[in-house]
Amino acid sequence: MTKTAWVFPGQGSQAIGMGVDLLDIPEAKAQFERADQILGWSVAEICQSADDKVSHTLYTQPCLYVVESILADLLKSKGHRPDFVAGHSLGEYTALYIANVFSFEDGLRLIKRRAELMDSASDGMMAALLGFDRTQLETAIDQTPDVVLANDNNSGQVVISGTPVAVESILNQVKSKRAVRLNVSGAFHSPLMAEAAAQFKLVLDAVEFNTAQMPVLSNVDPLPSTDAAILKDRLNRQMTGAVRWREISLQLPLEGVDRVVEVGPGKVLTGIIKRTCPDLVLENVSSVAEFPQ
Template identity: 75%
Template sequence: MTKTAWVFPGQGSQAIGMGGDLVDLPAGSAKFAQAQQILGWSVPEICQSQEDKLSSTLYTQPCLYVVETILVDMMLEKGHQPDLVAGHSLGEYVALYAAGVFDFETGLRLVKRRAELMDSAAGGMMAALMGFDREQLEQKIQQTPDVVLANDNNPGQVVISGTPEAVESVLAGIKVKRAVPLKVSGAFHSPLMASAAADFQQILKSVEFNSAKVPVLSNVDPTPVVEADVLKERLSRQMTGSVRWREISLQLPLEGVSRVVEIGPGNVLTGLIKRTCSDLVLENVSSAAQVPAS
């Protein structure tokens, strides 16, 4: 029997117009209305706005969470079930929702606060690197204070995060085919997020987690677990910890997974996984029309 993993993209996968096909569906309209009560603004309006408010962290994270969870509901309603789940950064919250660790409202309230804290953590910089010598890069990072490997996405793509001076110093000291500064407000997934992470951990403490119905691979630890307390502890480290996506990808076949479905806008994660594990069957569900029949 085929084992299937569901994976969920995070910030960077958003696109103007996403979720537009979900607005008039019963599953979508109810969730969008509930989200507006919690957030105080309309997810569909932000997603359709030509002013590109969607690229602001404050809006990006809640919008991705809402759109992706609606698609999860549609998958579940059609009788589809994952054997394993994982999400990239913000996507981990959707993975936990899909695994039954918390309900829609609980997850959205966490994501709303996470977005507010991360949006206010100014002063840092992130850059995506493509085409580099990993050993040289890791050595240079070790020699440079205030910069870390924030996202280890696949063998040929990573993101570094830190102070602007430190990030520029790393880029100046290594050979890299392409480096792209990211449009983010701070140095996410680095120790520079410690203050925001401490505030968020206080919020997390008061939230009750259920044990997961299927194993979850966390960003900070790619080994599969279902225990509620472990999943919460891992999530509490996520804001300052690295996203170990390359290791998550490598773990999938070790768990017997042969099929991966990326649920959410775009195809960033299936693209990353293909580079790491070329034998996996990769599928995408980014709209209602792409939800497979039961």
């Protein structure tokens, strides 16, 4: 029997116009309206803004969460259901919502505060490396203070995070086919986010987590769990912890998963997973037109 995992992308997958086709569906429109009341601004207007407001962290995270949640809810309403869920960075919040760990509204309030804190983080820098010697990279990180491996996406694609001096030092030491300095406000998924994480914990602690209806593979721990306390603890550690996506990808086949559906804009995660697990069936649902029959 085929086992399916739904995965939800994070920041970087947003695109102008995402989710616009959902506005013609009554239940989706109602969900947009609920989101607008919580946020105090229109998700649909931001997603359609020609000046790319949707790529501003403050807006990106709530918009992605809302669009992904609506797409997944519509899939569920048509009788589709995942056996496992996972999300990349902020996508983990959508995964937890779809597993009924918390309500759509509670998830959006968490994302709203998360986006505010991450947008206001001014210290730090992140850079993506593609095509590199992993041993050389890991050795350089071990020997360089104030920099960590923030996103381990697959064997040939990672993101490092830390102080500007430390990140630049790694880029100078490690040869790669391509190095990209990311346009972000801080050193996300690193110890430099400790202050923001401490503030966020106050909000997170107030939200009740329920037992997940299907196992969730978390960024900081790729082993699947349905335990509410474990899932909350993992989410609490996410802002300062690494996104261990390569390990999540490797875990899926071990759990018997043979089909992965990326729910949300773009095809970033299926592209990343393909390199690690080429035998998995990979599908995308980024719009109504892509809904399986």
